[in-house]
Amino acid sequence: MAEVTVTLPAPLASALGVNRELKIQVQNLRELIRALAEKCGEELVQKLIDQKGELRSTVNIYVNGRNVRFTGGLETPLSEGDKITILPAVAGG
């Protein structure tokens, strides 16, 4: 188990009524989302994961600044001290 820090976007944290920064013990990203659901409510899973069980195209998750779409998606392994950032997929102008 690794303790990681997760940062949620402010409007989401506010909608869920939780702190923006959370510390969680998990092994990979899929577990992280389950653990977040326990802390923040089951609705969070629907916000992040689509019906096929994949990360929604409207969301980006970064592990230490690297987009997990390039590192194995939800199976991306996590290590002690990793910083996870969840952001809406808003890019370009």
Next chain:
Amino acid sequence: MGKISHLECRECHTHYPAERLYFCPKCFGPLDVRYKYDEVKWTRSFFQNAPRNLWRYFDLLPIEDESKVVDIGAGFTPLIKATRLGKALGLKNLYIKNDTVNPTFSFKDRPAGVGVSKALEFGLKSVGCASTGNLAAATAAYAAKAGLRCYIFIPKGVEPEKIAHALIYSPTVIEVNGSYDTANRIAAQAAEAYDIGVVNINLRTYYVEGSKTLGFEIVEQLGWQTPDHIVTPVGSGAMLHAISKGLEELEQIGLIKSSKVKFTAAQGEGCAPIVEAFRKGSDTIEPVEQPKTLAKSLAIGEPGDGIYVLRKLRESGGCAEDVSDLEIVEGIRLLAKTEGIFSEPAGGVVIGALKRLVEDGKVDSDETIICLITGSGLKATDSLTPYLPKPLTAEPELEQIAQIIAR
């Protein structure tokens, strides 16, 4: 009571009040501004005395307090009948929307103007953007005019002309060690951490509205007629989506009969995730981690509006084309030598894509086609120079000039 009715999630259609929201907290979907359309009293004559800039469309732009409008004279750019280019390509009704003549020489003056004005309306003290170059100068110019602090996040590899251009307005320019998508990510984090109005991230809902004025202008300049086909450069896809939204709004208020336009999305090879998805028939976008194209302003590996562009292309019966660096340069040169307009590589992408459409028989010679030329070539001379011939040299003697002329 303001003119905005609400913000609407593009995915789950939840409504929100017009506040500082940039995505749907229910599903992470993007938000669109919806107006009180029945209160818009536009007629064709309404515009006779309107300002000759993008603010002539103020009633359908998301700024409530007119005193907060920051205006540097952007918009209402020429729509030019491209007779010589059309002849070269075998097209009878080809037009160039020349957005190279905006105050910071790209279409980004449109969304940046709306984004910075909205920041002022929200009472923000600082603004910024994540940029491949064009938005940097646009945001910095508006911030200067508004007297706001400005933080610009750019990736490695932006054309030096674009960096110099942004720097002249005295913003803080931060070159992030990574791609555009990396610069975008850190800008998003900084926006929340330091309450910066990053126009294309946490003010995006409002910012993108500026781009729809391109659609308004095209229709107005065609005598309130909708063109058959718009060929547009695509990076994130926000501009294409905004233009389409603008046309739908004109139809909704009854100013045009139909908003139906065929869109073609043009990207550079080496960063064409939308074109790839279109060709595969996919509904999802496979992001590009390391974009590599001469069209750096389009080098967005993970286009925020990609899936919505795919839908628009398919709904409209449009196309998607990606062109090589060489085709980009040929496109820039063809446009310059036939119409006297010097475009940055994104415009070369558009002309290259149009040439392909003609060669593949995907356009009719009678179609009214608009090519969006969205940025000036002076922003990218360094990257174009290797492709250009060297100037001839001569001693100041008439015999030598005669030899050259006789060639």
